[in-house]
Amino acid sequence: MDIFDIAKLAGVSRKTVQRVLNDSPQVRTETRERILKIMEEHQYQPNVSARRLVKKKTHTIGLFIIQDPGKDRIYSDDLFYSVVIGAVINACSLRGYKVLVTMAEVDNPSPVLKLYREKSIDAGIIISWSSVQSIVDEILSANFLVGVFDQNNLTHRTSSIPMPVLENEASAMEATRHLLQLGHEEIGIITGDQDNPAAVERLNGYQKALKEAGIRVKPEYIYTGRFVEESGRDAVHHWIRQGDLPSAIFCSNDHIAFGALKALKEAGRDVPRDVSLIGFDNILLTEYTSPALSTMNVPRVEMAVALVEELIQRVEGEPYETMSPFQATLVIRNSCLEKKA
């Protein structure tokens, strides 16, 4: 069943059928409807491969999940990106694009390049916990189009790569201000990996908020950790050992907050009565801990949608403007309380 068969059945030329497919106006309504009915009856759908071959467009976006043996595996350990993946797929679909999902290892990006070269995709989006600078450089130097979801995956930004930007500093300020407003003055921070720009920016935001409130930044209250649970535990143990546990802690991500929460409980400290805890990211888990964790919600869906929008606009050669930066917003649950008198 091809376009020619439809034409024969309808008693018109192939061209007329083509016009119907293209929503071209120059077909009489009557004829158009007859043709549409025949297509419907025969479940006709134009062959995608044939169309792609001549149009040189695939209407397909490659979603590259770049795994790193050393990090959380997206799709198994990871609780942050599944929402993003879903949002990307939905957003593409709304724009009439299909999504080809591929997993690749960070040190072997050749499957990704292959997809571009064999013309399976028009553009790609990278999701990863690692630096993907080298992959991106390769894609760019081959003159293909790629977007990156997370600004921390790249060491140098460039306008040629669509990428949503999260204002980490301002968001961290907001988290810290929340603790300040509850009357806390002894506020600690457990930072993320210091080679990660987001970690540094969040630390800066914390410091700014304290200064803004006229509170001295106490170096002892800055615990340099990594973006993992273990750092939360370590920090709490450290502070308890020093006999100087802050009354509120800003955890640079939710995983750190889980670690801190567990360690505090084990040490017989109640959250939030003895210590207030706030996280960052708002991963799904935060609703399930007890107490449920207050945190900063990263607008992952909006960021994903904006990324897809800009990428597709570029693919289609439409005018586009780079996305405006995103802010995380405070989600108040049950892990923060007013400072005890």
Add this chain to the structure above:
Amino acid sequence: MDIFDIAKLAGVSRKTVQRVLNDSPQVRTETRERILKIMEEHQYQPNVSARRLVKKKTHTIGLFIIQDPGKDRIYSDDLFYSVVIGAVINACSLRGYKVLVTMAEVDNPSPVLKLYREKSIDAGIIISWSSVQSIVDEILSANFLVGVFDQNNLTHRTSSIPMPVLENEASAMEATRHLLQLGHEEIGIITGDQDNPAAVERLNGYQKALKEAGIRVKPEYIYTGRFVEESGRDAVHHWIRQGDLPSAIFCSNDHIAFGALKALKEAGRDVPRDVSLIGFDNILLTEYTSPALSTMNVPRVEMAVALVEELIQRVEGEPYETMSPFQATLVIRNSCLEKKA
């Protein structure tokens, strides 16, 4: 840069290049290597659309995420399927297949049918929390190939649909036996939705295990719930109100167990000291609750891999055998303890 250009550069006929692409033996090693080198230098990859057009094979599997407004949304609320999705993608990739991921609503499967009709995919796999019987029937009656991940999505099974089968009854028996072995005799069960076959099978397994141990099945200890947290809470509240709380509870899935855990805590009962709790599924959350939840691990990755294998074998017209059934295995964490003397 097409196959003809490569041929010209190598000074051979197009046919010879073709032979190299097909790994055909009848090309002199010397010539083959020269051609391969030229392809490499020019980053040549045969155009996928052209090849598909003539081969009438896409080497692509459609992964259909069928959402239901009334249920958990896969990719946002769901903690069970992300592992499955990852496994499907990986397994396909190992077999040289691409994966086109599509979301559709349970009451509007037409985007799914379209993918088959326009020849974007060779076969599909359905992942869903709902019944997809009508979609599957439509696909089958149009003579396309589809696999279903979860046996509960279908009301009648048929050998024409590849589908991994989990032995719910035997697995539930094992969970119950674990509680029995810890010396518990007052063992309750919180069931899942009774219109869900898995829920019924798990209930049967629970009853069988008790009988096997010579313990009377006490109707009061069977709480008919649904596969959601709320049922866990409700059951605990109910039993406490009745003044007859079991000393151990088999929760028909992990979400129920979370609900039970929370309600028990709120009621001042310690898990596992006062009440032992075991779940089912082993979703990611189970490691994060306190105490961490003992549960039955559903071998989702193995099931996904087997499903992909069988599906691709069918696509390729290879001989295949239907998968053998799968068993959940006990994962012991910290939510079960020996019965107090």
Add this chain to the structure above:
DNA sequence: CTGAAAGCGCTTACAG
């Protein structure tokens, strides 16, 4: 064993 030709199912540019 090699080469020239036809064909996959569309789209598009070009005559009539």
Add this chain to the structure above:
DNA sequence: CTGAAAGCGCTTACAG
């Protein structure tokens, strides 16, 4: 406005 032809980049069946 309509129709016949060429072409997208491959593969395959068919002569030589």
